[in-house]
Amino acid sequence: MLISSSPRFKDRGPGALEGNKMNAPLLRKLETYARLSEDDIAAVRDATASFKWLEARADIVREGEYATDVPLITQGLACRYKLLADGRRQILAYLVPGDLCDLHGFILREMDHSIATLSPCKIVEIPRQTIHQLLERPAVARGLRMSTLVDEATLREWLVNLGRRPAEERLAHLFCELLERLRAVGLAEEDRFELPVTQIDLADTVGLSAVHLNRTLRALRTANLVMFQQFRVAIPDAERLRQFSGFNPNYLHLREREAAA
Amino acid sequence: MLISSSPRFKDRGPGALEGNKMNAPLLRKLETYARLSEDDIAAVRDATASFKWLEARADIVREGEYATDVPLITQGLACRYKLLADGRRQILAYLVPGDLCDLHGFILREMDHSIATLSPCKIVEIPRQTIHQLLERPAVARGLRMSTLVDEATLREWLVNLGRRPAEERLAHLFCELLERLRAVGLAEEDRFELPVTQIDLADTVGLSAVHLNRTLRALRTANLVMFQQFRVAIPDAERLRQFSGFNPNYLHLREREAAA
DNA sequence: CGTAAAATTGATCTGTCTCAACGTGGGTGG
DNA sequence: CCACCCACGTTGAGACAGATCAATTTTACG
Numbered sequence: 178m179l180i181s182s183s184p185r186f187k188d189r190g191p192g193a194l195e196g197n198k199m200n201a202p203l204l205r206k207l208e209t210y211a212r213l214s215e216d217d218i219a220a221v222r223d224a225t226a227s228f229k230w231l232e233a234r235a236d237i238v239r240e241g242e243y244a245t246d247v248p249l250i251t252q253g254l255a256c257r258y259k260l261l262a263d264g265r266r267q268i269l270a271y272l273v274p275g276d277l278c279d280l281h282g283f284i285l286r287e288m289d290h291s292i293a294t295l296s297p298c299k300i301v302e303i304p305r306q307t308i309h310q311l312l313e314r315p316a317v318a319r320g321l322r323m324s325t326l327v328d329e330a331t332l333r334e335w336l337v338n339l340g341r342r343p344a345e346e347r348l349a350h351l352f353c354e355l356l357e358r359l360r361a362v363g364l365a366e367e368d369r370f371e372l373p374v375t376q377i378d379l380a381d382t383v384g385l386s387a388v389h390l391n392r393t394l395r396a397l398r399t400a401n402l403v404m405f406q407q408f409r410v411a412i413p414d415a416e417r418l419r420q421f422s423g424f425n426p427n428y429l430h431l432r433e434r435e436a437a438a
Numbered sequence: 439m440l441i442s443s444s445p446r447f448k449d450r451g452p453g454a455l456e457g458n459k460m461n462a463p464l465l466r467k468l469e470t471y472a473r474l475s476e477d478d479i480a481a482v483r484d485a486t487a488s489f490k491w492l493e494a495r496a497d498i499v500r501e502g503e504y505a506t507d508v509p510l511i512t513q514g515l516a517c518r519y520k521l522l523a524d525g526r527r528q529i530l531a532y533l534v535p536g537d538l539c540d541l542h543g544f545i546l547r548e549m550d551h552s553i554a555t556l557s558p559c560k561i562v563e564i565p566r567q568t569i570h571q572l573l574e575r576p577a578v579a580r581g582l583r584m585s586t587l588v589d590e591a592t593l594r595e596w597l598v599n600l601g602r603r604p605a606e607e608r609l610a611h612l613f614c615e616l617l618e619r620l621r622a623v624g625l626a627e628e629d630r631f632e633l634p635v636t637q638i639d640l641a642d643t644v645g646l647s648a649v650h651l652n653r654t655l656r657a658l659r660t661a662n663l664v665m666f667q668q669f670r671v672a673i674p675d676a677e678r679l680r681q682f683s684g685f686n687p688n689y690l691h692l693r694e695r696e697a698a699a
Numbered sequence: 700c701g702t703a704a705a706a707t708t709g710a711t712c713t714g715t716c717t718c719a720a721c722g723t724g725g726g727t728g729g
Numbered sequence: 730c731c732a733c734c735c736a737c738g739t740t741g742a743g744a745c746a747g748a749t750c751a752a753t754t755t756t757a758c759g
Contacts, residue, residue, distance in 0.1 A: 259598050261684060267601040269594045281587060289591050289689040318579070325586055326542060330550050332593040337520050337528040339600040340645030344747070375705065384601030389747050391707060423522060428550040605715075636737065647716050652739060654715095706755065713748075722739070729732085 201225065202275030202362055203249055203301075207320035209361075209431070217314050224311060225249060225301045233373070237278060237292040237300065244288055246302040248278040253298030254373055258381070259290045268382040270331065271295075271355065274362055277324065280308065296373035323430070330428040339384045342423070344393045347383045349422035352403050352410060357426050369411045462486065463536030463623055464510055464562075468581035470622075470692070478575050485572060486510060486562045494634070498553040498561065499539060505549055507563040509539040514559030515634055519642070520551045529643040531592065532556075532616065535623055538585065541569065557634035584691070591689040600645045603684070605654045608644045610683035613664050613671060618687050630672045 204221050207213060213221070228251055231237065237255060238244050255272040269290060272278065278292050303311075312318045334354070338347050355372065359365035380390035397403040402418050404411040412418055419425075465482050468474060474482070489512055492498065498516060499505050511533045518530040518539075530551060533539065539553050564572075573579045595615070599608050616633065620626035641651035658664040663679050665672040673679055680686075 257594070259594065261598070261602060265602045267598040269597055279587070279590075280583070281591070285584065285587055285591075285691050286693075287688070289691070290594055322541070322583070322586075323546065325583075325590070326540070326546055329540075329586070329590045329593060330542070330546075332590060332597060333518070333520065333530045333551055335597055336530055336593060336600060337522070339597060340528040340642075341522060341526045376707095377705075381601075386748050387705090388707085388749080392747090395707085427548070430546050430550070432547075637739095638737075648737090649717080649739085650715050656739085700759100702757100702759080704756085704758100706753100708753080709751090711748100711750080713746105715744105715746080717744075718742090720739100720741085723737085725735100727732100727734085729730100 202251060203277070205362070206275040206324060207317060209320075210323035211316040211320040213316050213320070217316050220311060220314060221317065224303050224307045225251070228299050228301045231294050231298045231300055233294055233296050233298075235294050237294060237298075238288050240288050240291045242288050243286070244278075244281070246304050247280060247308055248292070249301040249303060250274055250276050250278070251299040251301055254295045255292060255298055256295055256378075257290050257292050266381045267384070268378060269335075270328065271358075271382075273358055273364065277321070279325065279328070280321075295378065327428075327430050330430065334428045344383070344385055344389060345396055346422045347385075348379070348390070348393050349397060349402060349418055350424050351379075351383055352405075352412060353415070353419050353422055353424035353426075354429070355410070356412060356415060357429055357431065361429075361431055368413065368415060369409060371408060372405070372410045373408045463512060464538070466623070467536040467585060468578060470581075471584035472577040472581040474577050474581070478577050481572060481575060482578065485564050485568045486512070489560050489562045492555050492559045492561055494555055494557050494559075496555050498555060498559075499549050501549050501552045503549050504547070505539075505542070507565050508541060508569055509553070510562040510564060511535055511537050511539070512560040512562055515556045516553060516559055517556055517639075518551050518553050527642045528645070529639060530596075531589065532619075532643075534619055534625065538582070540586065540589070541582075556639065588689075588691050591691065595689045605644070605646055605650060606657055607683045608646075609640070609651070609654050610658060610663060610679055611685050612640070612644055613666075613673060614676070614680050614683055614685035614687075615690070616671070617673060617676060618690055618692065622690075622692055629674065629676060630670060632669060633666070633671050634669045 201222060203225055204213070204218060207221065231253075237248050240259065250272045252274055255276075255278075257269040257272070257278075258266055259269060260266050272292070281288055312321070331354070334350075338350050342350060356365055356368075356370060359370045364370060376390050376394065377387050379394075380387045383390070385393065394403075394405055398405075401413055402421060404413075462483060464486055465474070465479060468482065492514075498509050501520065513535055516533040516537075516539075518533070520528050520530060522528075533553070542549055573582070592615070595611075599611050603611060617626055617629075617631060620631045625631060637651050637655065638648050640655075641648045644651070646654065655664075655666055659666075662674055663682060665674075
């Protein structure tokens with residue numbers, strides 16, 4: 178991941194991004210999208226019983242590998258990323274508790290990108306066979322399908338961000354999204370959240386150089402829009418930040434269940 | 439779609455992007471990903487029997503709408519796009535024959551982006567109910583799931599493109615992708631294909647201004663890498679273009695069937 | 700403490716944008 | 730049938746956002 182396991186992240190233990198009380202963030206997520214039966218719930222619970230801890234800055238899956246299991250983040254923060262031949266990196270998504278590292282390795286032939294932890298992560302590895310069984314449950318299949326569609330919608334919004342927004346709006350938009358997503362999983366307060374990420378990571382996320390990212394960050398701070406330091410983000414006036422960055426949370430589809438029958 | 443139906447596109451009739459002989463591009467696509475039974479094939483064929491024609495530069499679905507049917511492109515070229523408040527536009531994907539306008543409107547509450555034709559398009563509208571029935575067929579469900587995953591992989595590659603590649607590589611990469619995808623559906627020859635798209639469209643695809651896109655195009659032409667004129671793309675040396683743009687077709691997952699059981 | 704990664708700042712360079720003008724081709728209306 | 734018109738394409742000049750290069754400072758960890 179370019180940045181070899183840095184000492185800076187060693188002590189940011191499991192405390193940082195702990196996931197919710199019920200300790201079954203995947204269930205919570207699926208239930209956002211589908212009405213699960215008792216049986217469904219039990220099946221998902223079984224499938225996610227065993228886990229392992231991974232240190233910060235460790236690859237979970239690497240591009241080119243044939244993943245057989247589907248990793249699931251239960252606690253901590255991870256990201257998808259891709260490296261170019263000359264070392265340039267693009268971060269493609271942040272994975273928060275409850276996010277599956279998709280069915281790519283599972284369904285598709287080989288990984289076309291890598292996934293790595295940013296903070297220490299608690300990870301469940303769901304075996305291929307189990308996924309098959311889960312997909313036979315209509316409600317679970319539906320939940321997973323929706324979750325994939327939301328991931329896709331998020332990618333589209335990032336594309337708009339990189340293609341058509343200037344640096345400050347771009348970064349502000351990212352913070353807006355993270356606030357929403359982390360609040361949805363109970364990992365953000367009203368106006369602040371942990372973000373165990375370096376400025377270099379942020380630069381590789383929004384397609385800027387590290388130096389310019391630093392300046393953009395300063396500009397946002399000066400404008401009293403976003404404060405980022407010590408791996409903590411503070412947003413004094415979320416509505417103003419949304420306005421500023423043109424953020425519209427519709428693409429996150431955070432309340433879908435009532436919608437489709 | 440900003441550009442109101444332009445006369446320039448009127449005469450580019452159905453001839454341009456005709457889809458394959460069997461006239462069932464969705465089937466071909468699903469069969470790339472899953473082994474369909476006779477029954478499956480019949481069901482898909484039934485579902486895609488009735489169609490309509492849409493003129494070039496017409497919206498198929500608009501952001502914010504609640505789409506009830508799932509449109510499917512059978513002939514022609516379409517695109518997903520998103521508009522910002524001030525009119526900036528970002529094109530998010532090109533849809534070629536066989537591509538579903540996803541299950542978004544269907545599964546998710548409302549469209550978070552718009553879809554429009556670029557050339558005249560033959561479109562099948564699959565009713566909600568029919569999709570439900572199709573999803574009950576495991577092989578079909580699997581094919582659709584894979585197709586969604588490939589769409590997602592393509593979005594990720596575009597993100598890398600916008601985030602980390604300079605203008606010339608970016609544009610070259612797009613042409614590489616289109617060559618592959620159109621060849622996969624029999625709509626490109628070895629080194630050339632139709633692309634019924636303006637330079638403005640291309641600019642909004644790769645996140646450049648129209649002026650700079652024009653210059654970038656010229657640079658590629660001068661370097662004898664890509665010729666684009668009269669809505670036709672010619673690529674003298676595809677391998678050289680791939681090299682130049684860092685294109686690796688793995689993310690298109692064009693031969694997956696043998697892979698997963 | 701000493702060290703290395705990360706953050707910050709300044710100076711300079713450049714890729715891309717904006718503005719503005721002009722060229723071009725086909726469609727449309729007189 | 731011709732002339733106008735409008736969208737698109739092309740080119741030049743100048744401005745500017747963001748990149749690169751090069752220190753220097755800060756921070757966290759050993």
